[in-house]
Amino acid sequence: MKHITQLLAAAAVSLAIALPAHAETTLTVHYPMPGFFKDVMDTISKKFMAENPDIKIQFASPSATYEEGIQTILRQVGTSEMPDVTFIGLNRLRMLDERDVAVDLGPLVKKDGNMAEQGFSDTILKLAQVKGKQVGLAFATSNPIMYYNADLVKAAGGDPENPPKTWDEVIALGGKIKALGNGVDGIDFRWQGDDWMFSALLFGAGGKMLSDDESKVAFNGPEGQKAVEVLHRLATEGGMPVFTKPAGEQAFAAGKVGFEFQTTGALRNTIKNVGNKFDLRTAKIPLIDPVNGRLPTGGNAVVILTHDAAKQDAAWKFAKFAAGPYGASVVVPGTGYVPNNELAAKSPEYLGDFYKQNPLFQAGLSQMPVMIPWYAFPGSNGVKVTQTIVDNLSRIVDQSAEPKEALDDAAADVEGMLPRS
Numbered sequence: 001m002k003h004i005t006q007l008l009a010a011a012a013v014s015l016a017i018a019l020p021a022h023a024e025t026t027l028t029v030h031y032p033m034p035g036f037f038k039d040v041m042d043t044i045s046k047k048f049m050a051e052n053p054d055i056k057i058q059f060a061s062p063s064a065t066y067e068e069g070i071q072t073i074l075r076q077v078g079t080s081e082m083p084d085v086t087f088i089g090l091n092r093l094r095m096l097d098e099r100d101v102a103v104d105l106g107p108l109v110k111k112d113g114n115m116a117e118q119g120f121s122d123t124i125l126k127l128a129q130v131k132g133k134q135v136g137l138a139f140a141t142s143n144p145i146m147y148y149n150a151d152l153v154k155a156a157g158g159d160p161e162n163p164p165k166t167w168d169e170v171i172a173l174g175g176k177i178k179a180l181g182n183g184v185d186g187i188d189f190r191w192q193g194d195d196w197m198f199s200a201l202l203f204g205a206g207g208k209m210l211s212d213d214e215s216k217v218a219f220n221g222p223e224g225q226k227a228v229e230v231l232h233r234l235a236t237e238g239g240m241p242v243f244t245k246p247a248g249e250q251a252f253a254a255g256k257v258g259f260e261f262q263t264t265g266a267l268r269n270t271i272k273n274v275g276n277k278f279d280l281r282t283a284k285i286p287l288i289d290p291v292n293g294r295l296p297t298g299g300n301a302v303v304i305l306t307h308d309a310a311k312q313d314a315a316w317k318f319a320k321f322a323a324g325p326y327g328a329s330v331v332v333p334g335t336g337y338v339p340n341n342e343l344a345a346k347s348p349e350y351l352g353d354f355y356k357q358n359p360l361f362q363a364g365l366s367q368m369p370v371m372i373p374w375y376a377f378p379g380s381n382g383v384k385v386t387q388t389i390v391d392n393l394s395r396i397v398d399q400s401a402e403p404k405e406a407l408d409d410a411a412a413d414v415e416g417m418l419p420r421s
Contacts, residue, residue, distance in 0.1 A: 025314040030060040030083040032069040032300065036265055040334045048321045055314045066300065067194060067383055070095055077101055084306035085315050087139055090127065090299055094376035097130040103304040105134040108316050119325050119343030127340065128301035136301030137323040140337040142265040143295045143371050144200045145363040150279035152177050152184065152258040163283040167230050170259060170286060171238040177258035178239025186239025188248035190262035191231065191397060195389045196374060199296040200285060201227035206292035209375045220411035226288050228396055228403035235397050242398050261285060263298050264364030267336025271360065282363040295367055296374040299337060325350050338364045379419035388413045
């Protein structure tokens, strides 16, 4: 018996030697805005690890904003702290590319063959390209929408079934809501933080940030002047106070603001925070120029940073999974972002019936035909440029400067920050 036991033990050792151990690959993943994405990332990573037991996902500390996210990654380049994978704001992909930080996904896309079969059409792939280079895969995409308190709209004489379709109508009704008193404000327009919502006004007027050759500022042209005039009127006629971002969100959720203009990506949190306090509705955001107007594509893309061959293979699997149909089916209902994977949008297995059953999500989806890329400023001063624009928008909202004065000041400062050839 002892001899048989020894033989079995020897056989087990021989078998263990003959069969190589399946090594586990650990990926460190960084993402921004945990208020929007923590639950989403947890769900996606758990499902991915269940389907890929040889790959472990561990998360680095998330960044509060897209701006903090890009600054964190750039500080960590070349250090052991740099994650293997990151999720970067679409308008900051250019910064990574100009510094040659991100892995070029082009060869991986080519090796995979027909990405459209996985839901990644050429249009979707282009959302995360910089001058034709595949820097990432679009993960969460959004556009700005109108949220409104139907109860306040009705109390002010408006028709909740037919919300305002022009900025003039928004401003007029916002003023009437403000006049209701009782601490109620008319409008919250999310101008703080970055240049995205300014882009919504500028692009909505048919304008652009820089000249075609990117050598001169263009946002202070006629379209930009119309954009800041709307912002000025929101404050002076529409009942918009000088909110901080959290204060505006809290006031709207408490039923103290008639209209809120911000990303559709905040929809799930807004639904949760409003609860049953009032009748929440959503609609398209007005375009200053209904014919030529466009809207900026917000959101982020999954980017591979690691150059380790084994990790890169695992990272590509994770990137496709996160940005693929399953990831989209988690992101959309979990946040409010619009689907960036065509299989997810069409298949009943994922989101096929979701929009019929959740009408509040339809506003963002309906605006997809007018979405264009969130503009990325060239050179190393992208974050400073954004802050300069925001600082001058603040002067318009608090009425310490006339719209044209603030716009021209922003243009002059940004002009000096552009790279010189």
